[in-house]
Amino acid sequence: MRTMTATEAARNFSGLLDAIECGETVIITRHNDPVAEIGPARRRTGADLRTALADIPAPDERFEDDIAAAVASLEPERGDPKVGAP
Template sequence: MRTISATEASRRFSELLDAIEAGDTVTVTRGNRRIAEIRPVRRRTGRDLRAALGDIPPPDDRFVADIAGAIEDLTDEGTDPWAGE
């Protein structure tokens, strides 16, 4: 892991992003204090979402009805507010 000052990070931001894109994790300091750690984004997949939601039971009928009612209350004529006009 590389450590650089905030001033250096500012001056060499493009190079910093290149290093992070290549897989490096960089710690940024200000006044000898660690203030940030920048690392590559972890790509998420549908498999990650399924794993995260795996232990959560599906919504029951009442929840589904409550959501449908809330959407209906938000619309003028019971139309989907997120559907294009």
């Protein structure tokens, strides 16, 4: 794990991102105090989504109606003179 100052990180941001993209984690300091730890982004998968949703109950029978009503409330009314106006 590498440490660099905020000034160094700002001056060589592209190089910092290159190092992180290659798997390195970097600690950013300001006045010798650590202020950030930057590392590679975690790639999310379908398995992550299934795990996250595992404990959430399935939608009830009214769910589809609720979503349709919500979408309808966002759609402009037909004949609205503002629709398509600049």
